[in-house]
Amino acid sequence: MWKSAIVGLTLIPVALGAQSFTSLAPAIQPLVSVSDARVALTHVRVVDGTGKPPLEDQIVVIEDGKITAVMAAADAKVPPGARTIDLTGHTVIPGLVGMHNHTFYTTRGRSVQLQFSAPRLYLGSGITTTRTTGGTSPYHEINMKRGIDRGEVPGPRMHLTGPYLTGPGGAATMAQIGSPEEARRIVNYWADEGVTWFKAYTDISREALRAAIVAAHKRGLKFTGHLCSVSFREAVALGIDNIEHGLFTNSDYVPNRTPDHCSPDMRTSILKVSMDGPEVQQTIRDMVTNKVAMSSTLAVYELSYPDRPPLEERVLAALSPEAREEYLGARKDMSARAAESTMPELFRRAQAFERAFVKAGGLLGSGVDPTGVGGALPGFGDQRNYELLIEAGFAPVEAIQIMSLNGARILGVDKELGSVTAGKRADLVVIRGNPIAQPAEIRQVTIVFKDGVGYDSAKLIASVNGLVGIR
Numbered sequence: 001m002w003k004s005a006i007v008g009l010t011l012i013p014v015a016l017g018a019q020s021f022t023s024l025a026p027a028i029q030p031l032v033s034v035s036d037a038r039v040a041l042t043h044v045r046v047v048d049g050t051g052k053p054p055l056e057d058q059i060v061v062i063e064d065g066k067i068t069a070v071m072a073a074a075d076a077k078v079p080p081g082a083r084t085i086d087l088t089g090h091t092v093i094p095g096l097v098g099m100h101n102h103t104f105y106t107t108r109g110r111s112v113q114l115q116f117s118a119p120r121l122y123l124g125s126g127i128t129t130t131r132t133t134g135g136t137s138p139y140h141e142i143n144m145k146r147g148i149d150r151g152e153v154p155g156p157r158m159h160l161t162g163p164y165l166t167g168p169g170g171a172a173t174m175a176q177i178g179s180p181e182e183a184r185r186i187v188n189y190w191a192d193e194g195v196t197w198f199k200a201y202t203d204i205s206r207e208a209l210r211a212a213i214v215a216a217h218k219r220g221l222k223f224t225g226h227l228c229s230v231s232f233r234e235a236v237a238l239g240i241d242n243i244e245h246g247l248f249t250n251s252d253y254v255p256n257r258t259p260d261h262c263s264p265d266m267r268t269s270i271l272k273v274s275m276d277g278p279e280v281q282q283t284i285r286d287m288v289t290n291k292v293a294m295s296s297t298l299a300v301y302e303l304s305y306p307d308r309p310p311l312e313e314r315v316l317a318a319l320s321p322e323a324r325e326e327y328l329g330a331r332k333d334m335s336a337r338a339a340e341s342t343m344p345e346l347f348r349r350a351q352a353f354e355r356a357f358v359k360a361g362g363l364l365g366s367g368v369d370p371t372g373v374g375g376a377l378p379g380f381g382d383q384r385n386y387e388l389l390i391e392a393g394f395a396p397v398e399a400i401q402i403m404s405l406n407g408a409r410i411l412g413v414d415k416e417l418g419s420v421t422a423g424k425r426a427d428l429v430v431i432r433g434n435p436i437a438q439p440a441e442i443r444q445v446t447i448v449f450k451d452g453v454g455y456d457s458a459k460l461i462a463s464v465n466g467l468v469g470i471r
């Protein structure tokens with residue numbers, strides 16, 4: 001599957017060992033509040049990430065980075081020498097898997113690589129695994145991942161995506177691909193550099209996309225897209241593995257579409273199509289039949305919805321003064337034009353599309369996408385997604401599943417992580433309160449376990465105050 005002439009003989013399957021507390025750099029260790037190799041979390045509510053109802057009064061046992069038992073408190077034997085943490089009144093959910101989790105950030109005025117603050121915000125918010133889903137500075141992300149894997153940077157386990165692949169005339173940070181030869185060359189270069197995903201962008205041609213997908217698949221790598229010039233159904237036919245953003249980027253319904261061209265009429269066409277009609281059903285059927293997953297990124301689109309989301313003090317505190325001004329300015333402008341906005345209707349349709357996709361058997365993951373006008377921050381916006389998925393009509397346990405196990409399935413790591421299951425890596429989020437009954441409490445993260453090492457969420461988040469928008 002993994003074809004690499006040079007390292008093929010010595011490559012051991014990439015099941016990295018658990019990252020223990022003692023392997024962390026001295027500068028990182030003070031961010032950890034639970035460093036014991038054996039831990040028993042007692043009297044805790046468990047939402048295991050599989051979509052099953054919550055289990056009350058459980059014990060979760062962690063040994064050497066793995067979950068070794070999840071059981072009712074009454075049956076439990078705590079292993080000798082384990083540190084016991086009484087979590088009465090708390091909930092444990094799986095470490096979240098962020099499927100659209102860039103390490104750069106934008107407002108109307110800036111695009112900044114958050115080399116310092118993004119990994120801390122993700123981990124502190126309970127995101128223990130991410131896919132970068134398009135890099136504007138891929139070497140920053142390659143080196144960030146290495147730093148995290150070596151225990152020098154506090155952050156999530158990262159699945160790297162190469163630079164965005166678009167067509168000639170596309171955005172300046174992207175590979176602008178004019179021919180299939182170019183597509184193959186670029187894919188192979190970044191595959192050699194260690195990325196495991198690629199992402200097409202809005203101006204790619206079908207010919208270039210086909211060549212890029214074939215080249216990625218030859219290397220055992222996967223392909224996703226933020227589409228426009230190529231419609232969902234066309235991309236499915238070309239063999240894409242995953243589609244980003246859901247309905248917002250679907251050009252299947254543009255009348256008299258010019259192929260390979262990103263039409264300005266896409267949004268209008270989505271507002272006009274019948275959500276129960278055959279066209280929408282056909283898109284969903286094509287995706288489900290061909291096992292093409294979808295990533296929900298409601299939190300970033302909500303930024304274009306006038307007077308939403310509710311302003312959060314912690315968001316304003318994390319932003320640098322200039323970025324805060326830019327975000328609040330954009331909000332104000334959108335609010336002033338609220339009467340003309342089509343976003344409320346578009347947003348409802350996108351939510352309905354995600355529900356229909358899952359109902360039809362589709363695999364939906366989610367991620368923040370910390371871009372747009374700058375109000376969906378790494379990690380914080382992932383937590384907002386939880387509320388928006390519930391608003392879309394998913395049960396809270398389904399929303400947790402979308403944000404954890406489903407992401408692990410899309411990444412192909414679900415045997416190893418993604419649910420609170422004995423034998424899996426001890427990637428767990430401890431939450432004060434009950435986010436199943438009170439969704440807003442998803443924000444009340446106290447400890448984030450990654451490989452059984454318990455990070456202090458408050459310390460991680462406090463360490464980036466005022467820095468989002470700068471570094």
Ligand SMILES: [Zn+2]
Binds near residue numbers: 100134226369
């Ligand atoms: Zn993106």
